[in-house]
Amino acid sequence: MITVLCGGVGAARFLSGLVQVVDPATITGVVNTGDDAVINGLAISPDLDTIVYTLAGAIDRERGWGLGGESWNTMDALHRYAVVRPDDSEAAATWFNLGDRDIATHLYRTTRRAEGASLTDITAEIAAAWGLAVRLLPMSDDPVATRLVLPDGGDIAFQDYFVRRHHEVTVSGVRFVGEASPSDAAMDAITDADTVIVAPSNPLVSIGPLRSLPGIDAALAARRDRTVAVSPIVGGRALKGPADRMLTELGHEPTVLGVARLYRDIAATLVIDPADADLAAAVEGAGMRPVVTPSVMSTPESAAHLAAATLAAR
Amino acid sequence: MITVLCGGVGAARFLSGLVQVVDPATITGVVNTGDDAVINGLAISPDLDTIVYTLAGAIDRERGWGLGGESWNTMDALHRYAVVRPDDSEAAATWFNLGDRDIATHLYRTTRRAEGASLTDITAEIAAAWGLAVRLLPMSDDPVATRLVLPDGGDIAFQDYFVRRHHEVTVSGVRFVGEASPSDAAMDAITDADTVIVAPSNPLVSIGPLRSLPGIDAALAARRDRTVAVSPIVGGRALKGPADRMLTELGHEPTVLGVARLYRDIAATLVIDPADADLAAAVEGAGMRPVVTPSVMSTPESAAHLAAATLAAR
Numbered sequence: 001m002i003t004v005l006c007g008g009v010g011a012a013r014f015l016s017g018l019v020q021v022v023d024p025a026t027i028t029g030v031v032n033t034g035d036d037a038v039i040n041g042l043a044i045s046p047d048l049d050t051i052v053y054t055l056a057g058a059i060d061r062e063r064g065w066g067l068g069g070e071s072w073n074t075m076d077a078l079h080r081y082a083v084v085r086p087d088d089s090e091a092a093a094t095w096f097n098l099g100d101r102d103i104a105t106h107l108y109r110t111t112r113r114a115e116g117a118s119l120t121d122i123t124a125e126i127a128a129a130w131g132l133a134v135r136l137l138p139m140s141d142d143p144v145a146t147r148l149v150l151p152d153g154g155d156i157a158f159q160d161y162f163v164r165r166h167h168e169v170t171v172s173g174v175r176f177v178g179e180a181s182p183s184d185a186a187m188d189a190i191t192d193a194d195t196v197i198v199a200p201s202n203p204l205v206s207i208g209p210l211r212s213l214p215g216i217d218a219a220l221a222a223r224r225d226r227t228v229a230v231s232p233i234v235g236g237r238a239l240k241g242p243a244d245r246m247l248t249e250l251g252h253e254p255t256v257l258g259v260a261r262l263y264r265d266i267a268a269t270l271v272i273d274p275a276d277a278d279l280a281a282a283v284e285g286a287g288m289r290p291v292v293t294p295s296v297m298s299t300p301e302s303a304a305h306l307a308a309a310t311l312a313a314r
Numbered sequence: 315m316i317t318v319l320c321g322g323v324g325a326a327r328f329l330s331g332l333v334q335v336v337d338p339a340t341i342t343g344v345v346n347t348g349d350d351a352v353i354n355g356l357a358i359s360p361d362l363d364t365i366v367y368t369l370a371g372a373i374d375r376e377r378g379w380g381l382g383g384e385s386w387n388t389m390d391a392l393h394r395y396a397v398v399r400p401d402d403s404e405a406a407a408t409w410f411n412l413g414d415r416d417i418a419t420h421l422y423r424t425t426r427r428a429e430g431a432s433l434t435d436i437t438a439e440i441a442a443a444w445g446l447a448v449r450l451l452p453m454s455d456d457p458v459a460t461r462l463v464l465p466d467g468g469d470i471a472f473q474d475y476f477v478r479r480h481h482e483v484t485v486s487g488v489r490f491v492g493e494a495s496p497s498d499a500a501m502d503a504i505t506d507a508d509t510v511i512v513a514p515s516n517p518l519v520s521i522g523p524l525r526s527l528p529g530i531d532a533a534l535a536a537r538r539d540r541t542v543a544v545s546p547i548v549g550g551r552a553l554k555g556p557a558d559r560m561l562t563e564l565g566h567e568p569t570v571l572g573v574a575r576l577y578r579d580i581a582a583t584l585v586i587d588p589a590d591a592d593l594a595a596a597v598e599g600a601g602m603r604p605v606v607t608p609s610v611m612s613t614p615e616s617a618a619h620l621a622a623a624t625l626a627a628r
Contacts, residue, residue, distance in 0.1 A: 074418045074421070102391075107388070
């Protein structure tokens with residue numbers, strides 16, 4: 001049994017490689033929900049949806065989120081209401097784009113939550129609707145919100161940072177708000193796995209929320225030899241998103257060495273790209289065993305290769 | 315000032331005639347909300363929306379509800395989830411069709427309600443978004459649900475009866491559930507109007523919920539000479555919907571005479587179609603002054619004619 005700790009796009013691509021090299025039924029993804037938000041009254045779980053849509057082959061590959069061949073008629077129609085809403089209202093939010101078919105997923109999740117279903121159960125239903133064999137688990141059934149601290153001391157919600165402000169503002173800290181515990185299923189998936197993989201996701205705002213839950217880091221640390229992390233930083237840059245800049249802003253090195261220092265307590269091995277082979281010794285010095293293999297997942301084949309190499313690195 | 319008591323399609327067409335013959339700014343519609351429902355987590359107000367879309371010239375005239383030129387991609391995508399939802403869940407409801415652009419209206423209303431806005435304020439915002447000059451008021455800011463009693467004594471929600479069961483089941487009663495009061499604005503619109511018009515809507519399940527609110531019937535009765543009702547029954551048949559059959563099932567005559575007996579306490583005048591001229595004396599005998607004028611609103615011109623004749627009948 002393999003358990004993968006997941007954020008969004010990078011994890012989705014990694015999983016789409018992993019299912020090519022092992023039986024998908026042996027894979028459990030434990031997915032960040034710190035980005036979850038309620039926008040236009042809809043309960044949105046961006047990382048979970050990105051993974052579901054990617055594994056179903058339905059993702060829009062160019063955008064990296066949402067469904068391919070999507071239409072945008074609801075969002076277009078919302079603009080009419082954005083003009084009339086009171087200044088203090090968040091209704092008719094048009095800064096967070098939602099495709100028409102994607103909205104069906106959010107309507108389903110929102111309705112099921114209102115019925116009292118756990119996000120764990122809802123996620124299993126959504127995964128079944130898309131015919132996935134991989135088991136996907138939200139990290140927690142409790143709400144937990146990733147918030148970015150700004151230099152003025154105030155903080156903003158993750159989607160506000162990531163989408164509304166295009167992750168262009170400088171951040172001075174990350175906070176996780178909410179009295180959340182890992183779900184039993186998520187904790188079991190971590191403790192019972194033969195191999196735990198930390199997907200190539202943002203260490204601070206994708207894997208960070210997972211690690212902020214009580215017991216997760218201790219469970220990983222207790223058997224860190226089983227755990228392999230895949231660096232989301234290649235050649236000093238994030239493959240996707242603001243991880244490189246955010247590492248710098250928050251006092252970490254924006255390199256595989258910075259990643260190693262973040263992960264060394266919970267994982268024995270770090271998969272790095274040949275572009276970073278010159279830092280292999282430094283990674284080793286920081287306490288992780290470096291494994292060098294091509295880590296850029298630009299094709300299904302390269303994702304499968306990275307997944308196979310990561311499994312072999314354990 | 316003219317106040318029109320409104321249900322859905324018939325009232326919407328009547329209002330679209332009225333705005334052609336008087337300044338729309340002098341018109342207030344007080345609209346039934348007993349049909350309102352939460353479906354797929356969306357707060358839906360069918361009668362209000364039918365009126366807004368009709369007055370905006372955006373209604374789908376053939377269907378009589380929803381927007382013209384609509385797409386259905388969200389609803390299509392919901393079917394995927396209908397297959398996986400648990401048996402006891404109402405999520406992914408596909409029996410109540412919602413167009414993609416129509417969903418924007420429901421998202422707006424749902425979000426504003428969650429923010430604590432009154433349906434009166436929300437309706438004014440939606441009407442403004444569509445550029446309407448007519449003032450539209452929900453009858454109440456409190457939830458009130460029209461329920462249809464079945465012969466076995468159980469009852470079902472209005473949309474369940476009307477949409478899910480295509481108003482094909484026999485009903486033995488109508489109930490209005492909820493401790494609702496008319497909004498102050500709705501009550502003022504009725505008491506302050508020079509003329510009150512009861513639109514050609516179903517007397518039992520469109521006008522009935524309005525009349526069930528405390529104070530409405532008394533306010534109408536106190537100055538019944540101002541009030542003109544337009545019969546929704548022409549030649550013994552409802553122009554739209556199940557009003558004729560429902561009148562029979564609930565012990566009323568499915569004719570203008572049956573309508574007169576329902577309205578005589580609150581309105582002095584009843585507008586009836588020439589097809590029912592033979593019942594004019596019976597209407598008079600029942601206590602209402604009959605005014606005979608073509609009442610079938612098949613074109614904008616015929617709606618304008620009916621509106622003008624109704625005003626003149628006062």
